[in-house]
Every structure is written in C-alpha cells, then in structure tokens.
Amino acid sequence: MELSELWFVLIGVVFIGFFFLEGFDYGVGMSTRFVARNQQERTIMVNTIGPFWDANEVWLLTGGGAIFAAFPHWYATMFSGYYLPLLAVLLCLIGRGVSFEFRRKINNHRWTNIWDWVIFIGSLLPPFLLGVLFTSMLKGMPIQQDMNMSAGFTDYINIYSLWGGLTVTLLCLLHGLDFLTLKTDGEIRQRTAAVAKKVTLAVLGALVVFVILSWMMTDIFQVHLIPELILIAAIVLVYILAYAFIAKKREGLAFTMTGLGLAFTVSAIFVGLFPRVMISSINKAFDLTVYNASSGAYSLKVMTIVAVTILPFVLAYTVWSYYIFRKRVTHKEHLTY
Amino acid sequence: MDQLWLARAQFTSTTIFHFFFVPLSIGLVFMVAIMETMYVVKKNEVYKKMAKFWGHLFLINFAVGVVTGIIQEFQFGMNWSEYSRFVGDVFGAPLAIEALLAFFMESTFVGLWIFGWERFSKKLHLACIWLVSLGTTLSAVWILTANSFMQVPVGFAVKNGRAEMNDFLALLGNGQLWAEFPHVFTGALCTAAFFVAGISAYNLLKKRHINFYKRSMKFAIVIGLIGSIGIALTGHTQAQYLVKTQPMKMAAAEGIWENTPDPAPWSAFALINTDKQTNSFELNIPYALSFLSYSKFNGSLKGMKTLQNEYSAKYDSIVGEGTNYIPPVKTTYWSFRLMVGFGVAMILLSLIGFYLWRKNRLDQSSIFLKFLLPAIAFPYLANTFGWIMTEVGRQPWTVFGLMTTADSISPNVPAGALLFSIIMYLLIFTLLAGVMVYLIVREVKKGPEIPNAAPLDGSTDPFKKVGA
Numbered sequence: 161m162e163l164s165e166l167w168f169v170l171i172g173v174v175f176i177g178f179f180f181l182e183g184f185d186y187g188v189g190m191s192t193r194f195v196a197r198n199q200q201e202r203t204i205m206v207n208t209i210g211p212f213w214d215a216n217e218v219w220l221l222t223g224g225g226a227i228f229a230a231f232p233h234w235y236a237t238m239f240s241g242y243y244l245p246l247l248a249v250l251l252c253l254i255g256r257g258v259s260f261e262f263r264r265k266i267n268n269h270r271w272t273n274i275w276d277w278v279i280f281i282g283s284l285l286p287p288f289l290l291g292v293l294f295t296s297m298l299k300g301m302p303i304q305q306d307m308n309m310s311a312g313f314t315d316y317i318n319i320y321s322l323w324g325g326l327t328v329t330l331l332c333l334l335h336g337l338d339f340l341t342l343k344t345d346g347e348i349r350q351r352t353a354a355v356a357k358k359v360t361l362a363v364l365g366a367l368v369v370f371v372i373l374s375w376m377m378t379d380i381f382q383v384h385l386i387p388e389l390i391l392i393a394a395i396v397l398v399y400i401l402a403y404a405f406i407a408k409k410r411e412g413l414a415f416t417m418t419g420l421g422l423a424f425t426v427s428a429i430f431v432g433l434f435p436r437v438m439i440s441s442i443n444k445a446f447d448l449t450v451y452n453a454s455s456g457a458y459s460l461k462v463m464t465i466v467a468v469t470i471l472p473f474v475l476a477y478t479v480w481s482y483y484i485f486r487k488r489v490t491h492k493e494h495l496t497y
Numbered sequence: 498m499d500q501l502w503l504a505r506a507q508f509t510s511t512t513i514f515h516f517f518f519v520p521l522s523i524g525l526v527f528m529v530a531i532m533e534t535m536y537v538v539k540k541n542e543v544y545k546k547m548a549k550f551w552g553h554l555f556l557i558n559f560a561v562g563v564v565t566g567i568i569q570e571f572q573f574g575m576n577w578s579e580y581s582r583f584v585g586d587v588f589g590a591p592l593a594i595e596a597l598l599a600f601f602m603e604s605t606f607v608g609l610w611i612f613g614w615e616r617f618s619k620k621l622h623l624a625c626i627w628l629v630s631l632g633t634t635l636s637a638v639w640i641l642t643a644n645s646f647m648q649v650p651v652g653f654a655v656k657n658g659r660a661e662m663n664d665f666l667a668l669l670g671n672g673q674l675w676a677e678f679p680h681v682f683t684g685a686l687c688t689a690a691f692f693v694a695g696i697s698a699y700n701l702l703k704k705r706h707i708n709f710y711k712r713s714m715k716f717a718i719v720i721g722l723i724g725s726i727g728i729a730l731t732g733h734t735q736a737q738y739l740v741k742t743q744p745m746k747m748a749a750a751e752g753i754w755e756n757t758p759d760p761a762p763w764s765a766f767a768l769i770n771t772d773k774q775t776n777s778f779e780l781n782i783p784y785a786l787s788f789l790s791y792s793k794f795n796g797s798l799k800g801m802k803t804l805q806n807e808y809s810a811k812y813d814s815i816v817g818e819g820t821n822y823i824p825p826v827k828t829t830y831w832s833f834r835l836m837v838g839f840g841v842a843m844i845l846l847s848l849i850g851f852y853l854w855r856k857n858r859l860d861q862s863s864i865f866l867k868f869l870l871p872a873i874a875f876p877y878l879a880n881t882f883g884w885i886m887t888e889v890g891r892q893p894w895t896v897f898g899l900m901t902t903a904d905s906i907s908p909n910v911p912a913g914a915l916l917f918s919i920i921m922y923l924l925i926f927t928l929l930a931g932v933m934v935y936l937i938v939r940e941v942k943k944g945p946e947i948p949n950a951a952p953l954d955g956s957t958d959p960f961k962k963v964g965a
Contacts, residue, residue, distance in 0.1 A: 211608035214563065218600040224570050225593035232585020232659070239574025239581075240907035246575060247918045250568055254925055257564035258932075261557060265936050308578070308909040455586040456661035466594055474601045481605050485612065496612055 163464060164454035167230035168437070170467060172430035174226055178219035179332070179422040184415075185209040185216055187336015189256070189283020190329075192276060195337070195355050199269065200491055201348055202276050206260065207495045208343040211485050213260065215478065217253065229463055233307055233453035234437040241301060241309030245289045245316060252289075256282025260497050287332040288325040292316060294429050295324025298378045300441035307448060309438070320377045327366045331422055334359045338406065338415040345488045353406055356414070360403040363421075367395060380432030391428040395421055503915035504576040504906045509888075510919065511568050513881055514926050518562030520880055523633045523682070524689025525555040528720055530626045537619050547713060549614075550945040551693060552626070554937055556611065561933050563604070565926065570596075576915065580895055580905035587653045587662045588643050595639035603632030637685075638678055645673035647896050648887070649742045660899065673742065676735040683727030684883070687843055688876040690721035694850070695873035696941050698866040701859075709945050711860055718854055721847040728840050728879075733789065740790040740798065743897060745808065745822055746890035748801045749829040751786060752776055759797035761786035765834075769827050774802065801826070816893075816901050824892040832882040832889070839879035846872055 188209050196202040209216075228235040239246060255278040263275035296316055303309045337356035341349055371392055375381055381388055398417040405414035433439070437453050440446035454460065489495070529552045536544035570592060573581050581589075606628040613622050646652075652667030653660045662668065694717035697710040739747045752767045754774050763785030768778040787796045799807075801823050808822040846869070853859050860866075891897060895905045 211612045214604040214608060215601060217567075218596060218604050221567065221570055221600055222593065222596040224574075225589065225596040228570075228574065228581065228585055229589030229593040232582050232589060235574045235585060235589070236578035236581040236907075239571060240576070240578035240910050243575055243910050243914050243918075246571060247914075247921065250571060251921060251925060253567055254564040254929070257567075258560045258929060261560035262932065262936065265557070266939070306908075307582070308907075310909045455589070456656065456663075458665075459586045459590060459662040462662065462665045463590055463593065466590075467597065470594075470597050474597065477605055478601070481609055484609065484616065494615070 162451075163457060163460035164230070164450045165435075166464065167226070167454065167460055168430070168434060168450045171223060171226050171230065172426065174219060174223040175430070176423045176426045178216070178223055179426055180335075180419045181212070181219060182216040183287070183332040183419075183422050184335045184339040185213040186283040186287045186332040187334065188340060189279050189336070190333050191336055191340060191352065191355075192283075193280045194333070195340070195348070195352050199272060199276070203264070203272075203495055203497070204344060204348065204489055204491055205340060206263070206276075206279065206497050208340060208489045210260065210497045211481060214257070215481070217257070226463075226467075230455055230460060231437055231448075231450070231453045232455060233448055237303060237307050237309050237438050237448060237453075238297075241303075241311055242293055242316070245293055249286050249289050252282040252285045256286075264497060284329065288329045291325035291328025292321045294328070296321040297438060298324075298374065298380060298429060298432055300378075300439035302442055303438055303440035303446050303448065304442065305446050307446070307453075315441075320373050323366070323370055323373055327363075327370045328425075330359065330363050330366050331418070331425060334363050334402070335415070335418040335422060338402070338411065338418045341406065341411040342415050343489055345490050349488075353409070353411075356406050357403060360399060360406065364396070364399050364403075367399070374432075378432065380428075384431050384434070387431050388428060391424050391431065395424045395428070398424065500910065500912050500915060501903055501906055503912055503919065504910075505902065507576060507915060507919045507922070508572065511565070511572065511922055511926075513884070514930075515562065515565040515569060516880060516884060517877060517930075518558055518565060519637075520681070520685035520688040520876070521692055522555065522559045522562045523630075523637060523685035524687070524720070524724070525551060525558065525692065526626065526630045526633055527686065528689050528693065528716060529555055530623075530630045532716065533623050533626055537623050543709060543712060546709065546945050547716075548626075550709075550940075551713070552610075553940060554692075554696075556607070557933055557936050557940070559607065561929055565929075568922065575918075576907055576910065577895075577905045578907035578909070580900065582659065583900055583905075584646070584660045584896060587646055587650075587660050587668065590662065590665070591639045591642040591646075591668070595636055595643075599632045599636035599639060601632075603629050603636065606632065634682065637681055638674075641678050641681060642668060642671070642674050645671045645677055647894075648677075648891060649673040650896050650899055655899075660896070672738055676731070676738045680728060680731040680735050680883075683724045683731055684876065684880050686720050686724030687728060688880065690717045690724050690847075691843065691869070691873050691876050693717040694721060694846075695870045698869035699941070700944070702863060702866050706944055706946075707860060714850070714859055715854060718847060718850040721843065722851055725840065725843040725847045729844060732837075732840065733792075736789050737792065743891065744799055745801065745804045746824065746829065746886075747790070748799060748804055749824050749826045749890055750833040750886060751798070752779075752826060752830045753798060753800045754802055755800040756803055757786065757797045757800065759787070760784045760795045761790070761797050763789060764830075767830065769830060771826050812898060815899070816904075820893065820901075822893065824890050829886055829890040832885040836879050836882040836886060839875045839882070842872070843875055843879070846875075 188205055192202045192205050196205055227238070259275040259278040259282065263272050263279070299320055301309050301311050301315055334356060337352050337359060340352045341356060344352065398421045402414050402417035402421065405417060435449045435451065436447045437450060438448040529548050532544050532551065533548040535541070536548055606625045610622065610625040610629060613625060617625070646668060649671060650660070651671050652662060652664035654663050693713055697714040697717060700706060700710045701714065736747070752764050752769050754776070760783070762781035762783045764779055764781055766780040767776040769776050784794045786798065787794055790796060790798060805822055812822070813820060849865060853862055853865060893901045893903070895902050
C-alpha cells in the first residue's frame, strides 16, 4: 500500500471517529427539543455530553488538518468549492460551542432557553450539511481541469444530496438517543428508548431509499460492487440489531450498534470514493485522486510517524475520560452546565 | 472591493478577533495551574478559591477562543485555496499535528477539570489543569511553526510547482519559531497578568474581598514582571533575527528609505511620505537602532530603496518584473511603535506594582489601582499591533520569497460569498464579544464566593427584586 492510500484510510478513520463520537452529541443536542419536555430535562441531557463534546469536535478539526497535510489539493478544492455550506457549519459550531458554557451562567429561564435553541440548531444543521456535502461528493461536482470547483445551487442541493443529509441527520439522532438511554435514568430513559425504537425504523427506511438513490445517481456500485454490498448488508444488520437491543433494554449494545452503523456508513462513502477523493462531474480526467492530490512521500512519512505515535495516547485518554464519567446523569447530583 | 481585498479583510478581522482570546487563555490557565498547585502544596483554601474563580473566567474566555479558532483552520482552504495547494505539503503538517497533539489534550482535560472537582483526588485534578496548560502552549508552538514558515521558509524544495517538505526537523528548528514563540508566550503571560491585576484592582478599590484580591494581585505582579521583561528581551532577539531574515520588514518598521549611517539612530517619531519615499520629519535617538539590530553600538542598516533593488534582482524571476516589495510603511512603522509603547508601559506598571507590594501599600495607592483597570487593554493592544507589524510588514508575500498574497486567494470564490461571510462572522463575533464581556463583568461583580452553577429548578430569577 502506498502512503497516500494509507492516508486516505487514516482520514476515513478520523471521520469514523468524528461521526461515532460527535455523532451522538449532535443527536443529544437534537433530542433536547424532540424528547426533553422541560428545561430541567434539557439540562440533564446537555450534561450527559458535558465533558465530551469539545474533544469530540476536535475529530472534525483533525480530519480537516489531515486532509490539508496529506491531500492539499483535496483540501483546497473541497473547502473553497463548498464555501457556503461550510460557512453554515462554522457558524453553527461557533454558536453551539459557546452555548454549553453560557447556558446556565445566568439563572434565568429565557436566557437558558435562547442558548438551548442555539444548541438544538447547532446540533441539527452540521450533520445535515455534512451529509449533503459527502453525498454530493459521491455524485460528483463540477470540477474543472485546474482542480477548481465552481458549484451552483443545484450541484449542492438536489434530491439525492438532501436525502443524504436527512439520512446522516437521522443516524446521528438515533446514535444520540441510544447514548441518552445509556446515560440517563428513570422516566427520561424510558421515553428516550421509546423514541429510539421509532427512529430506528425511520433510519432503516431512510437507508433503503438512500441505497436506491445511490444506485441511480452514483457510480460507486460499478466501481466497488462487492465491498459496497457487504457494507450495506452490515449496516442494515446493525440497525436491526440496534432495534432488538433497545427493545430488550440492552442499551450499551444498542449504542454500540448505532456507532457501528455510522462507522460502516462512513466506510461505504470512503470506499465508494476510492481511489478518487473528489469526483468531477465534467470529465473523469479531472477527478482528484489519492495519487494526484496528495503531498510528497517525505511529508506523508513524517505525518505517518507522528500519527502513529500520538494517536494511541489520544485514544487512551479519550477512553479513560469516558470511563471516569460512566455514571448515569440525574437531577439529584450537581450539574455543571 | 475585490476578492483579494475581501479575503484579506476577512483574515485580518477574524484572526485579530481570535487572538483577543488566545493569549488570555494561554496565560490565564498557566496562572490558574500555579494557583491550584499552591492549593495542593500549601493546603490553604484561599488558593482553591482563587483557582476556581480565575478558572471560571478562563473557561468563559476559552470557549470563545476555541470556537473562533475553528474558522482559522477552515479559512485557508476556503479563501486561500491557491496558497493551500502550493504549501499544503509543508504548512498542513503543523496544523494537523496541532489538532492531534494539542487540541485533543486541551479539550479532553478541560472537560475532566471542569467536571472533576469533586470526583478526583487533588493531585489528579491538578494534573488535568497542567495538561490543559500544556495543550494550549503546544498549540501555540505548532501554529507558530506554520507561521514561521511563512516568515522564513525552511525545510522544503519546490517540486512539481508546489513547495514540498524535505526536512521536518528544519521546520521545527526554524530560528524564526524560537524567536517568535517565547515572545508570544511572554505576551500571553502579560495578557493574563494585567487581566487579573485589573480585576483585582477594581475590587480592591471597592474594598471587596481584600485578602483574596491582594493575593491575586501579587500573583499578577510576579507574572506581569516576568512577562513584560520577557517580551522586551524576546522582542530584542526577534528584531535581531528580523534584520538578518526580512530586512525589508525591519526597514519599513523603522521608516528607513536610504541606508542608515553607522551607528544607526532609532526613529522615535517620523512623518512618512510613502509617495515621495522620504520622511518629512524625524525624531531620532542616536545609536539605538544599531543596538536593537546587532546588540552593539555600531553597524548600519539598508534602506527600503536599496532593498527594493536587491529584491528585484532576486525575486522578479518568481513574481514578475515591476513588483513593489515595500510593504505598507506607515502601518508597519506605527504598529511597531505602538507595540513597543504599550510594552514599555507594562514594564513600568509591573515595577510600580512590585515597589508598592514591597512597601506593603498595594491596596492603598488608589491612583495606581485606578490606572490598572484600563491597563487591561494594554497587552491586547500590544499583541494586536505586534501581529499587524509581523503580517503587514511581510507583504507583498504570504510566504516570504516564494508566493505573493495576490497569488494565494481562491479563484473560484465570488466576492459576494466573501462579503456575506465577513458580515456573518462580524455579526456573530460582535454578539459573542458582548455576551462574554457581560458575563465576565457579572462574574466579577458576584465575586469569588460563587456557586458552580445556578440551582437546577431555576426558581429564582435574578432580574426580580427580592420580595417583589
């Protein structure tokens, strides 16, 4: 395997990490309006992700940084090409990030409510927009010979990309709901589980439509038929299992399944792209690939050594922090946010 | 307003805004870590109270710093895609490492620190805040590694029309980095010191929590002295390095058009005419520029006119004939002087504070205390003007000697999108700054005896008067 191929895989792994972790805190953020009935319940929900959301978001920054370092052309084409969706993602992340810190700095119902709305919108839009972004990447975007992309409205926004956005949003919502069943207790836990069951069915429906649309709109099944079919089968299987586990109150296993579901979905997207990183809808020859968009061999070697050295430590203290805060969050204890 | 102007306006405004929060975070978490160390070692509850109170203010500031920083990483690709294509091989690596090494560390351990007061042993909790401090400082090291490459590019070769890294250790050992980082770090110490000093002074004037704020003030004076003398010394190293590596920036910062005599005088004030390339009035301090540049009282510097010719001969083949290599002189000249001015003021204030402390009159000199509140702004202004000098003085280059700013922008992003995003950022930033200042003022008024958060039922409304 060439180093540039390895880095494509590593970036995929970073995005799996991002959706696995930040996916559930987006889902929790969405649940504050779908499931919580009052501010006290919202507070409990926000505190379940309190110690984690900031580090989870770093996975996105790491993904961006890794694309920049390993595939400068990919970074340049994607970030300048998806200007407005990324601007919207940034604005959401800015608002959401300060809201956790600000929401209960003043003991006033309206003050908290305003920031809770920001958390809700800031948790709903980014997964939707990132879903739109990745789906439209699979379909191909108008990339010219000079590697620059000048996309119009219908390039970003069409039935396929909107459905992709919706699907990713639902996957994150479900992952968040399952996280909540794991981290709350009493009535919220039961209500969340009931919602999670319904959402699991919606997820399965959305996925089926998404696969059909992908068959019609993209070439990923021509390029990698067998791996894609295996991944799709795995995705469907884990969501069926997620439903069964939630019904049997095996919350830890259910959460693991929805996490795997996101991991397999990201894998299916990355496998579908490979060896391309950005598909040109104008001409196959203008595609950006892991070979023509990557950094030099030296740079990739340095980055590999750095990543292999640091990543185990990051994973270790991340796991440790989840272990420390493994208890369920209830209103009986002191809540920080 | 063309794309180049808008992209630059966006970078300038968002980066300056982001850098209001960064130095305070780096400096204040360092001070909080020292306070908590004192608590663990001396077992005196007042230090715990200090760590909690100042830590509280740190967290509000940190949150805004983090979110305004996300833009920075996206911005290179969004607005400067040609730059990213050309240097991503070299420039992307420190950014990725910054996320991997520093962002994960600070964000994970800040979460553990916030939520861990009751859960952890004292020592474990202390270790968390030190790891946050280490994370914020490492973050500065890596982003300055990237910036140093723009000032003094090393460790690369131009291949296939792109700058490709060929020596990572050269990038890390860049002289510019080790001149720049200590200067930025001591600047961060000053920012935190004057922040703590200003708030403490305000409360001492109001005679509130005198013991608490006097102790905080002493912390601030020590850190302020180390920081402000540190910025002077490290600034001096940087100036000497600048003469060697970017003589044009130095000449512009000094308003020198013609080669200077030997020894060279330092210009304290000048009326600069950029069209005629002369200064109509100059007030000079003899010998001082020689000392600043070479640490001795002789030696001359080249003027901008000479350097323009030298740069032409050297770089015209890269960027085309007739390029003007002279940066905006007045901006460079005055931002340098303002930075130095505020720096000197900080040294003086720290010394006065130290003197009053030794005389045991810290809470009695009301003139000094009154002056410290507006002095909170001094390090912010010095940091900002320092960066304006560094970045504007590098123009017309993004990467010195390699790529110009005009060649760096994204060709496919329309001016309208840039304008729209600037407006959105500025709106949100103004709002954030307002809320943050409001919250900090509120926390300061509440004083150190704060509960961790409001009670959960939310039954009390602070806007309602008691009994109303």
